[in-house]
Amino acid sequence: MAEEIPDLHAQERTGTGKGAARQARRDGMVPGIVFGGDADPLPIQIPFNELLKKLKAGRFKSTLFNMKVDGQDDVRVICRDVQRDIVKDLPTHVDFMRLRRTSKINLFIPVEFVGEETSPGIQKGGVLTVIRPEIELIVTAGDIPEKVTVDISALEIGDNISISQVTLPEGAKPTIDRDFAICNVSAPSGLLAAGDEDEEPAETEVIEQTDETVEAEPEEGN
Structure with missing residues (x-):
């Protein structure tokens, strides 16, 4: 409450x-x-x-x-x-x-993220990106939740959490029908840059030219 x-x-x-x-x-x-x-x-x-x-x-x-x-x-x-x-x-x-206590209303409810200290992705240097710090929910006026809790303790780098994976307070439901994202864990920019540097450029094979490998120039008039 x-x-x-x-x-x-x-x-x-x-x-x-x-x-x-x-x-x-x-x-x-x-x-x-x-x-x-x-x-x-x-x-x-x-x-x-x-x-x-x-x-x-x-x-x-x-x-x-x-x-x-x-x-x-x-x-x-x-x-x-x-x-x-x-x-x-x-x-x-x-x-x-x-409003009566039983009235249904749309309210923005703040989101609290827990489990950051044990998230494998964050432990590996990943960054938590919060997409929705608040969620608009249809709630009962007499039973308004204080917050929505989102557990990110199992997230790896590249994982995300959408609204369908969140346990909402009893009697509450989102105002948006589609399954929208709440947060994700992304790789740090430094790690992405290092990964690009580690990629070695493709080697080009150099063939020593000889009389046999050089195409003869066409004679004039041909």
Whole structure:
């Protein structure tokens, strides 16, 4: 289970409509709405700087938040839309959806690699190349895994691990249907270069020319 779901602080917004939204923006806030979960929609506003910081951090629409609003119970939410200014590309409105514990959502879950110290390929000088430090999974809101563990202890140089070889947390499945790669162990560049140098150039046999091996020049007129 995840140890901590990040908090997202918001304020309940008084008034609705374009006038109230414009006033919120003048006050340095971004207006928004929280909907779903068998409860009435809740108009909110979030400090512009705080929202912009989280947007720049990435994965905003695939991150589960614990929304804290004064006078309201904490609720788990996920962003469903961010409206932006068409010229400045800055957030002007944000929509959140409440989640039940049984709700299915897409989240990026970090990958932890174990067994590096005993991997034969790495012991021989191979290099672990991480292709996906995170995997997007379909998970249950009430049972979000903290991480996905990938065991690389048996990998030799040239081996790789794909998603089909990974034991995922119970109830989780990838959002991508194809069998994509997670990591591989490759030979170090120095070893590859040394291997190229060890290859001896092919020898060319030199034949001493004699009168018998030199083709006679054609006589003029022939």
